[in-house]
Amino acid sequence: MKNRFYTLACMCLTFGLLGQTKEFIHKGNMNPARLSQIDRMLETYIQNKTINGAVAVIHRNNELVYHKAFGYFDVETQKSMPRDAIFRIASQTKAITATAIMQLYEEGKLLLDDPIEKYLPSFASPRVIASFNFTDTSYTTIPAKRSVTIRDLLTHTSGIGYAQIGNDTARALYGKFGVVGGIGVTNPKIRLADQINTLGTIPLMHQPGTKWTYGLNIDVLGRLVEVLSGQDLASFFKTRIFDPLGMNDTYFYQPASNWSRIVPLHSSSASNGIVKLPTETSMLGGLYTAYPSFKGTYFSGGAGLSCTAMDYAQFLQMMLNDGIYKGKRILSRASVKLMRSNQIGDVEFIMPGQQPNNKVGFGFIITTEKASAQSPTSVGTFFGGGAFYSIYWIDPVEKITGQLMVNMLPMSDADLLEKFKVVTYQAIQD
Incomplete structure (x- = not known):
């Protein structure tokens, strides 16, 4: 028996099989040497003064294969970026709110095609804007052909636009009524319930279900979660999602003990390099950049969270x-299947920086066959990102999840986000 094992070992060495076996036992079947290309890419972006720093996480086959921090937490103090740095995740919040809605859906508290006015009465008898006069902010409207549904809100096809960052009409119209975007709201008198009640009385940008328009839809759903659960949105998230998942550093407003880990916002440009942003900036329609580090009262289901x-x-x-x-x-x-399915049919999805061939699910953008032909991600990959240059994706075919967080506004070379995907996939070994 001993001689048989010796003979087999010799054969394996002769044909190089032992080397291949060793090569394929890396975590998640990802090649560590090829994963190090991510290090080189991010370090180059830091040296070129495109980003101040970043944290990246990759899982494959349910194994953590990459978790590293790079560059500076703060370019002024030259403090190194820690792996447990806290980032503003902006629109990555939307997938969390969509998850909360689907939890309530599973409990029989709503149906996806329910009219939102069933739960939020200010949305009854919706109207659509027909004309808008920018000189005096007067406008005319026509009746909506149908009510806005929860499905419309989940897919941004309701006709609700974005305050402060939407098109000219949306910015002017919502400004007229005092509706804000939801990030960094320091005024304690501005509450989610009041804002959403007001939003329900404002005309829609277009007929429900006919177009895709990025807007305050998910903030409306955040208020719906509060109404149906009897909890404020922060409490619902904590008890139903964050605590069970061990997301111990995820909040709308971080506790004081975490403030020292909140990454200061920076910007980069080809002419000025990297600059740390002041506390108050006109970006995103007026932003208090330190917004996670105070005790706020507005819970923006569309953009308000921060986390590691x-x-x-x-x-x-x-x-x-x-x-x-x-x-x-x-x-x-079944709920996850719905969330990662095309929910907008033939409605055209147009968003700056995104493949026009993609579609939209609930809280996620969905990679179609046409889009997959132009990207390393598989058909059916669902993904998203945030305004402060973060990106994530979930690939059910390759069993990969990726997350790159870079808190910048703006960033001089946003190609980094797509490059991170490319460099991740080139390390697949099986």
Whole structure:
């Protein structure tokens, strides 16, 4: 018997099989040497003064294969970026709110095609804007052909636009009524319930279900979560999503003990390099850049959360695993299927920086066959990102989740976000 094992070992060495076996036992079947290309790419971006720093997390086959921090937390103090740095995730909040809606859906508290006015009466008898006079902000309207539904809100096809960052009409119209975008609201008198009640009385940008328009839809759904659950949105998120997933550093407004880990916002340009932004900036229609570090009262389901890269990676793993993370079920497999399915049919999806061939699910953008032919991600990959240059994706075919967080506004070379995907996929070994 001993001689047989010796002979087999010699044969393996002769044909190089032992070397191949060793090569394929890396975590998640990702090649560490090729993963190091991510290091070189991010370090180059830092040396070129395009980004101040970043944190990246990659899982494959339910194994953590990459978690590294690069560059500076603060370019002025030259403090190094820690892996547990806290980032503003902006629109990555939307997927969390969509998850909360699907949890209530599973409990029979709503149907996706329910009119929102059933729960939020100010949205009854909606009207659509027909003309708008920018000189005196007067306008005319026509009746909407139907009510706005929860499905419309989940897919941004309701006709609701964005305050402060939407088109000219949306900015002027919402400004007229005092509706804000929801990020960095320091005025304690501005509450989600009041803002959404007002929003319900404002004309829609177009007929419900006919176009895709990025807007305050998910903020409306955040208020719906509050009405149906009897909890404020922050409390619902904590008890139903964050605590079960171990997302211990995820909040709308971070506790004082975490303030020292909130990454200062920076900007970069070809002419000025990297600059740390002041506390008050006109970007995004007026932004208090330190917004996670005070005790706020406005819970923006569309953009308000901040967290570590690893916290959000745990949420991504739950989605990859059809609603389960470490034995805890957050969503049913059926709900995850709905969230990652094309929910807008033939309606055209047009968003700056995104493939026009993609579609939209609930809280996510969906990679179609046409879009997959132009990207390394598989058909059916669902993904998103945030205004401060963060990106994430969930690839159910390759069993990969990726998260890159860079808190900048703006960034001089946004190609980094797509390059991060490319460099991740080139490290697949099986």
